[in-house]
Amino acid sequence: MNRLVNFTQGLNSLIQSAQNTQRSNKKVSTDMFINLAKLDHVVFKLKGYDAAFKDNHSFVFQNHTSCRFGKWYLDEVKELFGKAASYKKVDAMHKSIHDNVRVVPNYIEKERL
Template sequence: MMTLGEHMGQLIEGIALRSFCESVKLDHLLFKLMVYQRLFKQDENLNLSTHTTCRLGKWYLAPETQARYGDNRDFQQLNEPHRIVHETAHKALHAAQEKNWSQVLLEINDMESASLDVSALLDNLSH
């Protein structure tokens, strides 16, 4: 039988995970907005966070996170689409520098598709 303290601990952990997942989804929305702004302004700044340096990537790679969620299927699937979000954003900005607009559109499409996957996996993980 679970004690009240154990139950409260699990409840608080669940709330914290849901809050974190929502906040990193917002982070990635802002990341994509910045990419679109740079494309629109034809900004030459190509510096973007990578999938290992953003908040989600740092959390994902942390040993305590791996120990806690490493057996979770949604967690295991998170890294690949997350990597794609960041890599295709970088590729889109580089293609824009070369004025290769068809390539920009392809990369942005892939970025958005992978972003939907990341969001769905985070939703699954947090419930």
């Protein structure tokens, strides 16, 4: 009986350890994705500035729902936090980033008129 108890305790400890590892991996994965999304938006802004300085009016800017972060945010994150008040605040800020970069060529064009 003692062997069975020891086995059960060892198995439970192993399960707990596996669950902790799974949670840690999920957190690291999420943190990495968020940093990647931040870099994507730095590149997005740089492309916007580049298009403006080169007077490239044919450049197509992504909207806030079609970038990597937007897709993730509207799918995975929405399922988890969609009802939280802060969820909508992040969406508004994210949309603002895209909208502000997308209008830069228009400002430059108006200055030339």
